[in-house]
Amino acid sequence: MTGAFFKKNFFYYAALFALWAAFLLVRYSGHRYEEAPVPSAGLEQSAQDPANAAASLQAKVTELRQRLAAAATHAEKSGVLQQLGYAYANLYNATGSISFRDSAVASMREASDSDPGSAPLHYSLGKFYGALGNPAGALEQYRLAMRCDSAYAPGFIEAAVCSYISFHKVADAARFGNRALQIDSHAPLCHLILGLIALDANDFEAGRMNLDQEIVADNAAMAAGAQALDPGSIRFAATTARYRLMQLYCSKIPDREKAGANLDEYLKLETDPSKKAAAVEAVKARWGG
Numbered sequence: 001m002t003g004a005f006f007k008k009n010f011f012y013y014a015a016l017f018a019l020w021a022a023f024l025l026v027r028y029s030g031h032r033y034e035e036a037p038v039p040s041a042g043l044e045q046s047a048q049d050p051a052n053a054a055a056s057l058q059a060k061v062t063e064l065r066q067r068l069a070a071a072a073t074h075a076e077k078s079g080v081l082q083q084l085g086y087a088y089a090n091l092y093n094a095t096g097s098i099s100f101r102d103s104a105v106a107s108m109r110e111a112s113d114s115d116p117g118s119a120p121l122h123y124s125l126g127k128f129y130g131a132l133g134n135p136a137g138a139l140e141q142y143r144l145a146m147r148c149d150s151a152y153a154p155g156f157i158e159a160a161v162c163s164y165i166s167f168h169k170v171a172d173a174a175r176f177g178n179r180a181l182q183i184d185s186h187a188p189l190c191h192l193i194l195g196l197i198a199l200d201a202n203d204f205e206a207g208r209m210n211l212d213q214e215i216v217a218d219n220a221a222m223a224a225g226a227q228a229l230d231p232g233s234i235r236f237a238a239t240t241a242r243y244r245l246m247q248l249y250c251s252k253i254p255d256r257e258k259a260g261a262n263l264d265e266y267l268k269l270e271t272d273p274s275k276k277a278a279a280v281e282a283v284k285a286r287w288g289g
Helices: 010-027 050-070 075-097 098-114 117-129 135-148 153-165 172-182 190-200 204-227 233-250 256-269 274-289
Strands: none
Touching: 010 274, 050 075, 075 098, 075 117, 098 117, 098 135, 117 135, 117 153, 135 274, 153 190, 153 256, 172 190, 190 204, 190 256, 233 256, 233 274, 256 274
């Protein structure tokens, strides 16, 4: 097994994060974590005819601009601006026009300016920028969320993920992840990042311990239902943790039974048939059967 699934490669991790962030905002436009805001217009993918889709989305932009003009409070204005940002982003997805992407970003920045002290808003904007392939903008917003509220765990969680996966800033990622765990001992994704950092440093026992703790955190988050981080994040974390544990028990910490148990759990989570087949072959190559 070459370890191609999760190589220690900066560009691989960066690409993975971009795809993951886009998937989250496309598929899960609902509640993120604790009190994070729920945009009523998420990024969309449509099977409609492109011309019809663009016309419908343009009508949505017109409607939102009318609502923006009538907004009476800063909070109301900020909410409409966020929806307008998503509407423009949808137009960008439908047409490929850079002007719509720029309008989406401008609307989101204006939303931030209209309610600068809101940690959940900055968190939401960070997810938005990540989905548009702008990890630097995303990290900036997560930092602002942390400054607004030093006890707002989601900001620290995503800052840890973004710092490690997009920029490979190990010290920052570890600091943010550990701070999130001080706020919430079961914060999802944090032990995953700490585990990957440990494995990068060839500290296999620390990596194993953190990956085991990540699975505990993921199970707790799933049990929490609506109070947990979005389902896509939990699945990503659990799938990665199970795969890396399977690798560890096939190589650096040999244990056939544990390798098989983690393979079984990984196969329940992974949706890509080719990755499933590769994982099964990796275990067979090491242990036979």
